[in-house]
Amino acid sequence: MEIHVMWNDYPKLKKELEKTLDLMSSSISLPNKDIENTIIEMFHSGGKLLRPAYLLLFSKLAKQPDSKKSIALAAAMETLHTATLIHDDIIDEADLRRGVTTLQTKFDKDVAVYSGDYLFIVCFKLLVQYTDSLRSIKLNTASMEKVLLGELGQMDTRYHMDITVDEYIQNISGKTAELFALSCFLGYFENGGSKKVAANCREIGKSIGLAFQIVDDILDYSQDTVSIGKPVLEDVKQGVYSLPLICALKENKAYFEPLLSKKEQMTDEDAIKVHEGVVQFKGVEKAYELADYYTEEALRLIQSLPDNKAHTKDTIYEITKNILTRQN
């Protein structure tokens, strides 16, 4: 499968993303080649590769970008992301991910558990092979901890109709934004960038990650009622209430309460009513306000980056704007 079309306008970056996927593939070696091939297929299944892309982009902002090392770090980030996806799929009992049969469907739950674990380790393996900075390893460890606390926090607020915007932001800060933050930080810092600017890169990544996740959650509700498919239906059934629903709930709890209180027993009709309510009670609109806030924050911080690599800075700005204002 090709690299996602969104990178077609950036041929050099696209090339590096291809190398990143190649390195990921060559970093795994399992006794069972069927499982190995399924994981490799998953790597190549056409994800947006945003985390490695940001790592590579921020590496070019630094004075002495080391392409080989940056590709390895980018591979570590995407491997970590894939590990979390595999474990998410176990929990969601998902059959397909990006059109590819998931590991626990093709093989078994146990293969998915251990394969995810294995990819966590491959991430560390890539990191320790290519960096001699204990600081970076510590930061990676701290980030992974936040990712998992975000996942555990999300479970913890399941079916909470009074979940606050702050709690939601805290969950997605871990679950999504942390890896964006780490990618931007590592790309710059590991290529000789200063700690001070690297801290800004971290903040940029965090804002991008938050805006990205909110936009993702909004898009689930922006489809036609007819096509509300699995994702939003499943999430709501499983008690994962994202920002548009949280905002709409604040507006009119009485409308949603009888629907949401059915929990797993919610019917497709109920789900359509939830969807309609979210739009009707301005959940999508309100959520867009917060997405815009983080998008502007990200873009403002990008503009404040040092000017010595103006071209790269412009590219980061442009890509970020495109991603965060996408319509699908």
Added chain:
Amino acid sequence: MEIHVMWNDYPKLKKELEKTLDLMSSSISLPNKDIENTIIEMFHSGGKLLRPAYLLLFSKLAKQPDSKKSIALAAAMETLHTATLIHDDIIDEADLRRGVTTLQTKFDKDVAVYSGDYLFIVCFKLLVQYTDSLRSIKLNTASMEKVLLGELGQMDTRYHMDITVDEYIQNISGKTAELFALSCFLGYFENGGSKKVAANCREIGKSIGLAFQIVDDILDYSQDTVSIGKPVLEDVKQGVYSLPLICALKENKAYFEPLLSKKEQMTDEDAIKVHEGVVQFKGVEKAYELADYYTEEALRLIQSLPDNKAHTKDTIYEITKNILTRQN
């Protein structure tokens, strides 16, 4: 719950093991206190704590044992071990572990997946907090990789009636022996021990781990037929054939074939027949031969350790002998 009675004769070590458990408990912090408490309960549920015990014992062989650091490394090893147990329990769908309700039974599968992941990270967190040796982190990463390849390898040889002794040894080398090896290595090396002797410590740990797992697998078959409980029955049903069965299979495949080919559909009566066959066709006897081989190898290597800490060396010898010749 108290520390396992086996450590009563070693009050200083027992004290350090208590501190190890305390550090493990204070290293985790989850948004959901119920989950946190269940994990802490699991830490304190009376396991033998062999990996941290060996780490602490081997630390005392080194010239400048740093008790605080060794306890942290010991905590990292036991946390890692607990992470693998939590994920094993998901796969086995076990309700109880050491008499304590498992995470996925008390909460849900998703809690167990993410909690195990979280403990993997806590292991790294403890390591990077207390060591500044990239070499140790690299070794830890390599060991974790071997542990998971062992787990994946074991799955891969499931229901293989022609599984060889070599394949079994390879699986338990990863699954069990690797963490023993790493514990012995880190205890010595991280306290200023030489690389050369540390490599011997690694070998000792590996032999101990292999012998320990074989004895464990033998003990499953050494109970009365009446009391063959879950463990061996479940493992055989799930296609995990351990050494006594592998040896007996070589002796008389025709006896086992009709029983094992039923796979998950095996009845309790079938399992009793498997058990009887393993004893009748000398599976237990043969397995003991290999356990003895690794036990003697471990004891021989322990004796070859430098003599400057004769007391510690004797203690390691004594404890190892007791563990590897235990009857239950």
